[in-house]
Amino acid sequence: MISQLSWKIGGQQGEGVESTDRIFSTALNRLGYYLYGYRHFSSRIKGGHTNNKIRISTKPIRAISDDLDILVAFDQESIDLNAHELCSGGVIVADAKFNPTVPEGVDAKLFPVPITSIAEELGTSLMKNMVASGASWALLGLPLEVFNKAVQEEFGRKGQAIVDKNIEAVKRGADFVLELAGGPLDQFKLEPADGKQKLFMIGNDAIGLGALAAGCRIMSAYPITPASEIMEYLIKKLPKFGGTVVQTEDEIAAITMAIGSNYAGVRSMTASAGPGLSLMMEAIGLAGMTETPVVIVDTQRGGPSTGLPTKQEQSDINALIYGTHGEIPKIVISPSSIEECFYDTVEAFNLAEKYQVPVIVATDLQLSLGKQSCEMLDYNKIQIERGYIVKDIPDREDKSMFNRYAITENGISPRVLPGEKNGIHHVTGVEHDESGRPSESTVNRKRMMDKRLRKLDDLKITNPIHLHAPHTEPDLLIVGMGSTGGTIDQARLRLNGEGITSNHMTVRQLHPFPTELIMAEIKKAKKVLVFENNATGQLANLMKLHCGNHDKILNALKYDGSPFLPSEVFEECAKAAGYKPHEELVQNGNL
Amino acid sequence: MATFKEFRNNIKPNWCPGCGDFSVQAAIQRAAANVGLEPENLAVISGIGCSGRISGYINAYGLHGIHGRALPIAQGVKLANRDLTVIASGGDGDGFAIGIGHTIHAIRRNINITYVVMDNQIYGLTKGQTSPRSGEGFKTKSTPEGSIESTLSPLELAISAGATFVAQSFSSDLKQLTSLIEQGIQHEGFSLINVFSPCVTFNKVNTYDWFKEHITNLDTMPDYDPSNRTLAMTTLMDTGSMITGLIYQNKQKKCYEDLIHGFKPEALVNQSLALSETEFDNLVAEFR
Numbered sequence: 001m002i003s004q005l006s007w008k009i010g011g012q013q014g015e016g017v018e019s020t021d022r023i024f025s026t027a028l029n030r031l032g033y034y035l036y037g038y039r040h041f042s043s044r045i046k047g048g049h050t051n052n053k054i055r056i057s058t059k060p061i062r063a064i065s066d067d068l069d070i071l072v073a074f075d076q077e078s079i080d081l082n083a084h085e086l087c088s089g090g091v092i093v094a095d096a097k098f099n100p101t102v103p104e105g106v107d108a109k110l111f112p113v114p115i116t117s118i119a120e121e122l123g124t125s126l127m128k129n130m131v132a133s134g135a136s137w138a139l140l141g142l143p144l145e146v147f148n149k150a151v152q153e154e155f156g157r158k159g160q161a162i163v164d165k166n167i168e169a170v171k172r173g174a175d176f177v178l179e180l181a182g183g184p185l186d187q188f189k190l191e192p193a194d195g196k197q198k199l200f201m202i203g204n205d206a207i208g209l210g211a212l213a214a215g216c217r218i219m220s221a222y223p224i225t226p227a228s229e230i231m232e233y234l235i236k237k238l239p240k241f242g243g244t245v246v247q248t249e250d251e252i253a254a255i256t257m258a259i260g261s262n263y264a265g266v267r268s269m270t271a272s273a274g275p276g277l278s279l280m281m282e283a284i285g286l287a288g289m290t291e292t293p294v295v296i297v298d299t300q301r302g303g304p305s306t307g308l309p310t311k312q313e314q315s316d317i318n319a320l321i322y323g324t325h326g327e328i329p330k331i332v333i334s335p336s337s338i339e340e341c342f343y344d345t346v347e348a349f350n351l352a353e354k355y356q357v358p359v360i361v362a363t364d365l366q367l368s369l370g371k372q373s374c375e376m377l378d379y380n381k382i383q384i385e386r387g388y389i390v391k392d393i394p395d396r397e398d399k400s401m402f403n404r405y406a407i408t409e410n411g412i413s414p415r416v417l418p419g420e421k422n423g424i425h426h427v428t429g430v431e432h433d434e435s436g437r438p439s440e441s442t443v444n445r446k447r448m449m450d451k452r453l454r455k456l457d458d459l460k461i462t463n464p465i466h467l468h469a470p471h472t473e474p475d476l477l478i479v480g481m482g483s484t485g486g487t488i489d490q491a492r493l494r495l496n497g498e499g500i501t502s503n504h505m506t507v508r509q510l511h512p513f514p515t516e517l518i519m520a521e522i523k524k525a526k527k528v529l530v531f532e533n534n535a536t537g538q539l540a541n542l543m544k545l546h547c548g549n550h551d552k553i554l555n556a557l558k559y560d561g562s563p564f565l566p567s568e569v570f571e572e573c574a575k576a577a578g579y580k581p582h583e584e585l586v587q588n589g590n591l
Numbered sequence: 592m593a594t595f596k597e598f599r600n601n602i603k604p605n606w607c608p609g610c611g612d613f614s615v616q617a618a619i620q621r622a623a624a625n626v627g628l629e630p631e632n633l634a635v636i637s638g639i640g641c642s643g644r645i646s647g648y649i650n651a652y653g654l655h656g657i658h659g660r661a662l663p664i665a666q667g668v669k670l671a672n673r674d675l676t677v678i679a680s681g682g683d684g685d686g687f688a689i690g691i692g693h694t695i696h697a698i699r700r701n702i703n704i705t706y707v708v709m710d711n712q713i714y715g716l717t718k719g720q721t722s723p724r725s726g727e728g729f730k731t732k733s734t735p736e737g738s739i740e741s742t743l744s745p746l747e748l749a750i751s752a753g754a755t756f757v758a759q760s761f762s763s764d765l766k767q768l769t770s771l772i773e774q775g776i777q778h779e780g781f782s783l784i785n786v787f788s789p790c791v792t793f794n795k796v797n798t799y800d801w802f803k804e805h806i807t808n809l810d811t812m813p814d815y816d817p818s819n820r821t822l823a824m825t826t827l828m829d830t831g832s833m834i835t836g837l838i839y840q841n842k843q844k845k846c847y848e849d850l851i852h853g854f855k856p857e858a859l860v861n862q863s864l865a866l867s868e869t870e871f872d873n874l875v876a877e878f879r
């Protein structure tokens with residue numbers, strides 16, 4: 001019995017790849033397996049090769065695998081493009097319709113299943129997904145009832161006739177492949193899962209759910225890959241809670257509308273990717289200057305310009321930290337798991353109101369769109385903290401304006417919401433005095449700049465970094481952010497095996513930079529290797545800027561649009577540690 | 592009930608003596624009092640320009656934002672708190688150049704706010720460059736040989752974009768202007784009021800006298816019917832938009848807030864934020 005397995009489905013975009021993957025993985029999730037998905041897609045809607053890969057495991061996993069056990073192919077292109085990933089003894093389940101062939105040099109077993117004809121016989125080629133997922137399920141020897149239950153739930157509202165048809169498609173796919181294979185394949189027999197309830201979702205869903213839980217009731221946004229799912233989730237949910245999503249004319253309207261709603265006292269957010277963030281920069285400065293809370297999600301994708309809109313990258317770090325002219329207090333945090341996408345979003349709203357600053361939550365495409373298992377989310381961990389908002393303000397004799405920007409020791413001033421009697425004050429992006437009146441006085445300017453910037457002096461976020469540091473003097477400190485953490489974990493198992501000692505740090509608070517915490521870890525290590533999906537080493541540069549140690553800090557960069565593979569992390573680490581891996585290990589690549 | 596004096600604060604505007612914007616400020620203050628508002632229930636959201644300073648000169652909640660973005664901010668405020676009366680305000684550059692996209696979409700959206708534009712056919716704050724409202728041939732610092740671009744007709748644009756309230760006034764006519772702002776506030780939907788508000792410092796062509804000579808008050812046209820969209824459009828075209836008064840109003844169309852699925856009459860800001868445990872569990876169950 002095995003503890004993990006990788007499965008991939010490939011075909012033309014729009015022909016059921018997504019739905020096959022969805023049903024198959026939902027059923028696996030019900031059984032309690034840990035899943036990690038990777039979507040390869042292009043900007044086209046119909047046509048163009050696409051594939052979804054999932055890794056199935058009995059233990060928590062947060063990385064794609066290097067290799068592949070089962071490939072389901074709707075066309076020959078899917079075989080030609082992906083068969084090289086198959087480990088020796090792997091299996092291809094392909095639609096018999098196109099007379100599939102196994103490319104030369106690939107050691108895999110081919111099972112041609114008449115996927116399209118079975119579906120058409122049952123009434124529509126749309127049911128290809130059922131035939132294909134049924135065949136996959138059968139090869140693993142998993143209980144069919146669980147699968148059928150998932151089908152029942154997916155199609156229940158369309159009536160029992162439809163459900164039955166789909167269940168029949170599943171059965172036919174399963175029967176056909178079992179006949180060819182002579183029963184479920186022993187080499188793919190998975191150990192039973194822990195049976196614990198888990199969630200299976202993409203990071204963007206977790207962000208949308210987190211926003212709801214945080215009390216966000218208005219989202220203004222403009223569609224963009226890979227952020228749109230956040231908006232789409234909230235469009236479905238917000239009306240039930242009295243809120244709304246406004247699809248604005250552009251991202252400038254999106255952010256300024258969110259600023260307006262937050263100013264008026266309703267938690268509001270926007271979400272976008274690089275191009276949208278670039279458009280928002282001036283308004284982020286307005287939020288900083290007027291001390292208006294606002295939450296902005298940046299789902300990073302390949303830049304610059306339109307760049308690689310459907311591909312992985314982590315290259316907005318500099319823009320998020322330095323973008324907007326002048327100097328404002330601002331928080332940039334970066335979740336590194338689905339759970340954190342949820343909890344960090346809740347926290348982002350609290351931080352924004354506590355410190356009265358813009359808060360940017362930076363994910364990356366793989367984290368935002370990769371579907372993964374997520375531990376049950378804990379209702380009791382959701383706290384809504386609205387910060388220093390004052391109400392019922394006593395009358396003032398002199399009828400002066402309220403000191404919304406009163407100078408205080410920690411820089412945080414009392415907020416009043418429009419509608420409040422005796423709270424009238426002015427809000428402006430022009431430098432202003434304590435009541436918000438424009439002022440160019442040099443004394444006032446300095447006091448106000450200092451007041452705003454000092455707000456973050458004692459910033460406390462839940463986990464500025466994650467640290468797994470078993471060694472006091474490791475060969476390597478391996479650093480990552482966002483979705484790369486799981487891949488690093490995976491590679492470290494192998495590094496341990498090869499006698500290379502490593503500590504692992506995930507940087508979550510990108511700005512203000514948690515210098516002391518990070519410095520302490522850099523000091524311990526012989527070398528520091530920073531993994532990031534960009535071409536210039538933005539995270540490594542931040543570390544050098546704040547922590548020095550330039551000669552110790554090394555780059556591991558990947559900017560071809562795909563996430564790191566565990567084997568690549570292993571190789572880079574081995575190289576940095578001066579270790580020569582055995583040829584066959586690298587080639588096998590089964591890390 | 593507050594009087595118009597209660598909408599005054601003790602800040603002295605930094606506008607040039609004679610600037611048209613003074614009267615716009617006074618008209619907003621009077622209209623607010625006339626419709627029975629209290630200062631704390633009014634929010635004035637303005638853009639950047641000489642005109643944009645207006646939110647600082649009215650005793651009400653005021654937000655002076657960034658150039659061209661008064662409208663999205665104002666719409667965000669209104670969605671958050673329907674109980675507030677929201678007035679957005681700014682210059683012709685603010686609303687018809689850098690912010691024209693927002694203007695058209697705010698019109699389409701039809702959120703219940705009032706937009707007062709101080710149209711002086713020039714950029715005042717940046718000391719005299721051409722604006723989309725400048726006449727052809729108009730010489731400014733940025734068009735020393737005269738403007739060669741067409742003059743924008745924002746009111747025709749507004750009507751074609753689906754505006755439900757379109758009016759125009761002149762800052763010298765405080766009475767009409769006040770009345771139109773009142774009607775705009777009372778209109779349930781987006782109201783656009785363009786105000787000829789002369790810049791005495793940088794626009795030596797479109798002066799008070801020039802306007803007096805060129806504009807026709809719709810009150811002098813007894814047959815004019817502001818509910819007739821085609822008539823509004825042809826009248827604007829025939830007069831080169833040199834008319835004042837209520838040009839078009841559609842009282843039938845519901846405002847955006849009333850059309851949002853699930854949106855309650857109670858202001859969102861006053862509603863509870865927390866999800867109950869059952870609500871949360873149900874949301875989470877969808878991902879199992």
Ligand SMILES: Cc1ncc(C[n+]2csc(CCOP(=O)(O)OP(=O)(O)O)c2C)c(N)n1
Nearest residue numbers: 639640641642658682683684685714715716
């Ligand atoms: C993004 C941006 N670009 C340019 C400016 C400079 N600027 C300030 S006001 C203004 C134009 C003002 O003209 P208008 O909106 O007609 O207002 P007025 O001063 O005439 O009342 C410009 C270009 C700015 N503040 N922000």
Ligand code: SF4
Nearest residue numbers: 607610641715790791
């Ligand atoms: S420059 Fe023109 S618009 Fe600006 S305050 Fe002076 S007169 Fe008014």
Ligand SMILES: [Mg+2]
Nearest residue numbers: 682683713714
């Ligand atoms: Mg102007």
